[in-house]
Amino acid sequence: MKKIIFIILALTSSVYANELERILDQANKYTVKIYNSTDTPFLEDSYTPSAGSGFLIDKANGIIITNAHVASYSPALNRVNFKYSNPVQSKQAYIDPELDLAFLKIDPKSIPNNAVEAKLHCKNNYNQGQEVVAFGHPAGKDFTITRGIISAVRFESDFFESIQTDAAINRGNSGGALIDVKSGLVVGINSFGIQENEGLNFALPSYTVCKVIDLFKNKKDPSPLNFNVIFANNKEQGKFLKVSEVLTNDNQLKVGDEIIQIDGIKIENPTQLSHETRGKTNVNLKIIRDNKEQELKLTLKSKGSITDRVGLIFSNVIISDKASSTRLAINQRMANPKGNLVVQNLRSGPASGKLRKFDVIMYVDGKEFKNVQSLHDYLKDKREIEIFFRRPALNEQEKVNYTDFHDKIEVRDVKMLRFE
Numbered sequence: 001m002k003k004i005i006f007i008i009l010a011l012t013s014s015v016y017a018n019e020l021e022r023i024l025d026q027a028n029k030y031t032v033k034i035y036n037s038t039d040t041p042f043l044e045d046s047y048t049p050s051a052g053s054g055f056l057i058d059k060a061n062g063i064i065i066t067n068a069h070v071a072s073y074s075p076a077l078n079r080v081n082f083k084y085s086n087p088v089q090s091k092q093a094y095i096d097p098e099l100d101l102a103f104l105k106i107d108p109k110s111i112p113n114n115a116v117e118a119k120l121h122c123k124n125n126y127n128q129g130q131e132v133v134a135f136g137h138p139a140g141k142d143f144t145i146t147r148g149i150i151s152a153v154r155f156e157s158d159f160f161e162s163i164q165t166d167a168a169i170n171r172g173n174s175g176g177a178l179i180d181v182k183s184g185l186v187v188g189i190n191s192f193g194i195q196e197n198e199g200l201n202f203a204l205p206s207y208t209v210c211k212v213i214d215l216f217k218n219k220k221d222p223s224p225l226n227f228n229v230i231f232a233n234n235k236e237q238g239k240f241l242k243v244s245e246v247l248t249n250d251n252q253l254k255v256g257d258e259i260i261q262i263d264g265i266k267i268e269n270p271t272q273l274s275h276e277t278r279g280k281t282n283v284n285l286k287i288i289r290d291n292k293e294q295e296l297k298l299t300l301k302s303k304g305s306i307t308d309r310v311g312l313i314f315s316n317v318i319i320s321d322k323a324s325s326t327r328l329a330i331n332q333r334m335a336n337p338k339g340n341l342v343v344q345n346l347r348s349g350p351a352s353g354k355l356r357k358f359d360v361i362m363y364v365d366g367k368e369f370k371n372v373q374s375l376h377d378y379l380k381d382k383r384e385i386e387i388f389f390r391r392p393a394l395n396e397q398e399k400v401n402y403t404d405f406h407d408k409i410e411v412r413d414v415k416m417l418r419f420e
Helices: 002-030 206-217 270-277 329-335 372-379
Strands: 031-037 050-058 063-066 077-082 088-096 101-105 131-136 144-155 161-165 177-180 186-193 201-205 229-234 239-246 258-262 282-289 292-299 310-314 317-320 341-346 360-364 384-394 400-410 415-418
Touching (some): 002 031, 002 177, 031 063, 050 206, 063 206, 088 206, 239 270, 310 372, 317 372, 360 372
Antiparallel strands (some): 144 161, 177 186, 239 258, 310 415, 341 360
């Protein structure tokens, strides 16, 4: 009897090993390495070149999936290479800061013949304890796996609904595939790890990506709808959809409303709210208001892709209309309530030592500018301007202080910054 059990276990182990070997052979054929260089970065990015992972999802159209922080939130050069192939240039086709998701497009003719498409798991039914491997290029160790399980699926209030895994996700893994060992399907996109704590790593669930890629391939706007509210979080109760601030006067939602359903589907966090409403304009909400259930019908606009974003460059200063990360509306609300233009980054030049990253531009020569095009048109014939700006600073008690300054700056090389 013991001999029969041993033979069964040996055969099971052999089948498992063969299946894992097949899965990894596929992963080697759809995974790419991405080299990023950003010459003119917005707030979220830096001038430092970086590298990350991605994977092929559409061979006919040359679509690569990766993280937004790998592809960059700014106009950037992203070179993509398959295993044992030369790097090719790509285009930033879609960037979604809410999910830290990006699509890059490459010339389909540049894709190796042996490359295959990754297959996504498109159901929201992840199991705690499910065996997974993270595939990518951790710390420059190209085309490498780390192994673990799905520890939990949770909503991270600073990010998005995430698959937590103890499969190591290190620098270079970002944007790569988190693969289910049994099915070989991609269940997540590796996003980040908490470096000080071993075994705490997070991936974007693939079900959210499935809807975005389907809308994108069908030439529909895949970006999330803008509800123009800020939500409060209560992690202990698992409640993340209670409105704490309303950002427009004509909004039907009120402070204290809790969203519980969208178009008859139960939702629990902002990622699920976003997922269920992408590709739509009209939505039916079920909310709890004053301890009673109520239904609302809303007509909303989408937030759009980051690739629609524009900036202004002059005297080696980059200026745009965001005061903080494009992911969280609360940051923009607190740091820049009037929607003024903001210094995104700067290099050495006439403004060096005067302006800093995060400075809010209040006035230029006594005039207020709320969009970069109008400021561009004003600056193009100027030689010198006086800027009044507000600077946020963290004091010793970790409180943000704001101080107003003014200074004169020589104007050089005025041009607009856009995605290609």
